[in-house]
Amino acid sequence: MYEHVKIELDPREIPRRWYNLAADLPTPMLPPLGADGKPITLQQMSAIFPENILEQEMSTQQWIEIPEEVREHLMRWHPTPLRRAYWLEQHLGTPAKIYYKDESASPAGSHKGNSAIAQVWYNKQAGTKTITTETGAGQWGSALSFACKLMGIECKVFMVKVSFEQKPFRKVLMQTWDGKCVSSPSLETEIGRKVLAEDPNCSGSLAIAISEAVELAVNDKTGCTKYALGSVLNHVMLHQTIIGLEAKKQLEMVGIRKPDVVIGCAGGGSNFSGIAFPFTLDKINGAEIDIIPVEPTSCPTLTRGLFTYDYGDLSGFTPLLPMHTLGHDYIPSSIHAGGLRYHGMSPIVSQAVVEGLYNPLSLPQTECFEAALTWARTEGWVIAPESSHAVAGVIREALKAKEEGKEKTILFTLSGQGYMDLVGYDKYLKGELQDYVLSQDNIDSIGPRLAKYGLPRAEERRTGKWQPGNRE
Ligand SMILES: Cc1ncc(COP(=O)(O)O)c(C=O)c1O
Numbered sequence: 001m002y003e004h005v006k007i008e009l010d011p012r013e014i015p016r017r018w019y020n021l022a023a024d025l026p027t028p029m030l031p032p033l034g035a036d037g038k039p040i041t042l043q044q045m046s047a048i049f050p051e052n053i054l055e056q057e058m059s060t061q062q063w064i065e066i067p068e069e070v071r072e073h074l075m076r077w078h079p080t081p082l083r084r085a086y087w088l089e090q091h092l093g094t095p096a097k098i099y100y101k102d103e104s105a106s107p108a109g110s111h112k113g114n115s116a117i118a119q120v121w122y123n124k125q126a127g128t129k130t131i132t133t134e135t136g137a138g139q140w141g142s143a144l145s146f147a148c149k150l151m152g153i154e155c156k157v158f159m160v161k162v163s164f165e166q167k168p169f170r171k172v173l174m175q176t177w178d179g180k181c182v183s184s185p186s187l188e189t190e191i192g193r194k195v196l197a198e199d200p201n202c203s204g205s206l207a208i209a210i211s212e213a214v215e216l217a218v219n220d221k222t223g224c225t226k227y228a229l230g231s232v233l234n235h236v237m238l239h240q241t242i243i244g245l246e247a248k249k250q251l252e253m254v255g256i257r258k259p260d261v262v263i264g265c266a267g268g269g270s271n272f273s274g275i276a277f278p279f280t281l282d283k284i285n286g287a288e289i290d291i292i293p294v295e296p297t298s299c300p301t302l303t304r305g306l307f308t309y310d311y312g313d314l315s316g317f318t319p320l321l322p323m324h325t326l327g328h329d330y331i332p333s334s335i336h337a338g339g340l341r342y343h344g345m346s347p348i349v350s351q352a353v354v355e356g357l358y359n360p361l362s363l364p365q366t367e368c369f370e371a372a373l374t375w376a377r378t379e380g381w382v383i384a385p386e387s388s389h390a391v392a393g394v395i396r397e398a399l400k401a402k403e404e405g406k407e408k409t410i411l412f413t414l415s416g417q418g419y420m421d422l423v424g425y426d427k428y429l430k431g432e433l434q435d436y437v438l439s440q441d442n443i444d445s446i447g448p449r450l451a452k453y454g455l456p457r458a459e460e461r462r463t464g465k466w467q468p469g470n471r472e
Contacts, residue, residue, distance in 0.1 A: 029234075048218065050122060076107065131225075138181075189211075211313040258287050324345045382417065
């Protein structure tokens with residue numbers, strides 16, 4: 001029975017090209033805009049990112065070659081195994097076959113290394129000496145510290161305060177790879193000092209941490225400090241597609257032409273994109289696949305947010321992005337899945353949702369921790385709270401298949417390991433965790449709050465109804 005518990009690909013099979021969904025969406029992507037409402041140019045962004053990365057960010061080329069050195073770095077842990085969750089299947093008594101791509105197998109413990117390696121490599125080519133970044137749960141900061149160490153670049157990480165306090169060993173992990181990690185909001189930047197002056201107990205948010213990291217990059221007039229983002233932007237989604245491209249080959253090895261359901265947890269969208277985008281192309285070409293991003297009920301960007309232009313950070317340093325958003329000034333509650341506490345979402349994922357290609361789902365944290373325990377007690381691994389959202393979604397789908405008596409194939413990514421997240425497990429086991437559901441008042445306030453900033457409406461532009469001068 002346990003025939004294909006672990007499906008391994010030869011390292012020579014690491015993909016040679018990334019897949020860019022922006023090339024295939026039914027309607028073209030809307031451009032990022034500057035504060036003046038005009039499409040932003042590469043030059044305007046070059047204080048923040050190196051040009052080689054910006055070219056990728058703006059590309060609508062369908063396939064983009066992966067540099068050989070990037071493939072070689074990735075070989076440390078890629079191809080990641082595709083595993084079958086036999087023990088969970090048995091526990092649930094489901095006829096569904098559950099496969100998962102195990103991205104927790106990377107040195108820093110999550111999928112984030114896939115983009116960290118690529119981004120650091122491009123920065124190295126461009127002459128960058130220091131990279132600044134933000135991190136939520138600490139997974140991205142760890143992955144970037146690791147990649148920077150491999151390629152001789154300094155790394156400075158602003159870690160959202162609530163996670164910094166919940167996960168103290170993440171800082172040590174970053175330091176192990178020579179990364180410098182500070183709690184955000186910090187006193188090191190103007191925006192950090194401003195936030196702390198207004199609220200000395202602020203628990204932080206990814207939007208604040210991004211502002212701090214971007215501020216340092218923009219203020220370095222030598223141009224040798226650049227900023228790197230661990231999610232949201234198109235180039236990050238692109239780098240993660242090796243997950244889904246490998247998974248496709250691995251499913252073919254066990255005779256599966258296509259999965260029926262694809263699931264990934266979604267914070268800024270990169271892990272989800274990694275598994276989903278290659279299968280989204282199949283769906284656009286007619287395959288029947290239910291593709292589900294799973295997010296927390298406390299930060300329900302895709303399920304309840306507005307699709308509109310908004311900033312990626314608190315101070316408005318980033319361009320305006322067309323995306324689902326809860327408002328860049330929204331500070332999500334202190335759930336343990338720190339990596340899912342982001343007000344916005346990848347513009348490509350957002351647009352695919354608008355086009356009806358995905359069915360987003362939001363779940364409360366206690367259901368997700370329960371799923372993480374079920375997982376640990378059947379499959380064995382202790383997983384990241386972020387990944388537990390995917391597992392909870394998988395359990396729902398597997399039980400649905402049982403009710404319907406259907407032998408579905410469910411595929412998902414296990415985005416990270418949870419050995420640094422034991423404080424969250426401890427609280428759950430002691431019954432101390434609570435669920436947060438964003439109130440309707442809060443949702444209703446997003447439009448009026450954003451109206452203050454006079455942001456252009458994305459949906460009107462997408463459907464061609466936009467007129468110059470139209471404002472939210
Ligand atoms: C393990 C893990 N999974 C998922 C996420 C969510 O981020 P994204 O949506 O960019 O993949 C994070 C973010 O920190 C993470 O650490």
